[in-house]
Amino acid sequence: MTEVQLTAFEHILLGLICLAPSSGYDLKRIFATSPMGIYQPSSGALYPALRRLERKGLVRAGAASRADRHARARYVYEPTELGVVTQTRWLRAPVRRDTVARDLGLHLMRFVMMEHLLSPDQVRRFLRDLADALAAFTAELDQHAAATDPSSGHARLALDHGLAVHRASLQWTENTIAALATSPPLSA
Amino acid sequence: MTEVQLTAFEHILLGLICLAPSSGYDLKRIFATSPMGIYQPSSGALYPALRRLERKGLVRAGAASRADRHARARYVYEPTELGVVTQTRWLRAPVRRDTVARDLGLHLMRFVMMEHLLSPDQVRRFLRDLADALAAFTAELDQHAAATDPSSGHARLALDHGLAVHRASLQWTENTIAALATSPPLSA
DNA sequence: GTTTACATGTAATCCGTTACATGATTGA
C-alpha cells in the first residue's frame, strides 16, 4: 500500500494511456490536435514523466514497441494493473470545494477519462459533487459582489467575469447530468 | 534596454504593488481575502519573488518600512519608475489568440491592473483584442465540435463545456466594452 | 537532395511547494 502520488500531468498521461496504449510521440500528437491542445508538453516534460510512470510500475513498454520495421526505438506504453487501479482511485477522488475554480480544467479532464473506468453511477456522483462545488463557489463570489460597490472599477467587473464563467460551468454540469440520465452511455 | 523578463506571478505582485505599496504580508492578505484567493502563494514563493523584483530595480523597500513601532522587520515595497514602465509594457502586450484559453485568468488580472496605468482607450483596445481572440477560439472549438459525433461520449461533452465557458467569457467582454463606453471611468 | 514528419532524449536553469524556523505583538 505504498501511496502512489502523481502530478496532475502524470495522471493525464496515465489516463490517455488507459484510453489507448500510446508512445510519447502519440501523446504529443493528441495534445497537438485535440481541443486540449491549449497545453503543449515539451519533450523535457513528457519523456521523463513517462519514465517516472514506468519506474513506478504504472505503465509498461508493450509489445507494439519497435514494431512496424522502425529501426529507431519506439516505446508504446500500456497501463499495468496497478496503473489502472491508481488512475481509478484518482478519478474517484472527491471534488474539493475550495479548489474547484483553480482546478476546473483538471476536473473536466477527469470527466473525460472516467468514461470507461467508472460506472455511470460514479460519473453521476462526480457531476453532482462538481455542481455542488460550483454552486458553493458562485455563492461565495456573489457575496463578494454584494459587498462591493457595483460601480467600483475593474476589480468588480473582473468579479462579474468569474461569476459569468462559473455560472456557465454550473449550467453545463446540470445539463450534462440531465443528458446522461435520459440517454445512458452506450453499452451496445 | 535590458529586456526585463518577469514571470506571471512576479507581474501580479508588481501590479498589486503599483495599485498600493505593500509588504509581503499585505500581499498575502490580499490573496487570502480577495476573490483571486483561489491561488494562495506560499512564503517560499512570495518573499523570494519580492527579492527578485527588488534586485531588478522594479520595487524598493519604501519609507513606511519598519514604522509603526514594529521592532520586527517589515518591508513595504513601492514601485520604482522602472517598475511602472515595465508593468505598463506588460499590460500593453497584445492578447495572443493561441494562448487566450490557457491564460484567461491572467488576462483578467491584467484587466484589473490596467485601470490606473493605461488610458481608457488602451483598455478598450485590450478588450477588443480579447473579444477577437475569444471569438477565434470558440470558432475553433465549434469546428472541432462539428467534426465530432454529437453522441460520442465524454470528450464531446467536455468540448461543450469549453464552448459554454468561453462563450460566457466572450459575452462578458462585449458587455464590458459596452459598459465602459456608456459610463467612462470616473475621473471625478 | 533537402525538407518535413517521426521519435526520443539530455542539461542548465529557474521556480514553486512543502516544511521548518524565528521572533514580536495582541488578546483571552
Next chain:
DNA sequence: TCAATCATGTAACGGATTACATGTAAAC
C-alpha cells in the same frame, strides 16, 4: 501564559521550460 496574528525567511526537493542533440523515414 497561551494561543493567535503579524511578519519574514531558509533548505530540500521536484518538476517544467528552453534549448540542444541525434537519428530514421518519407515525400517532393
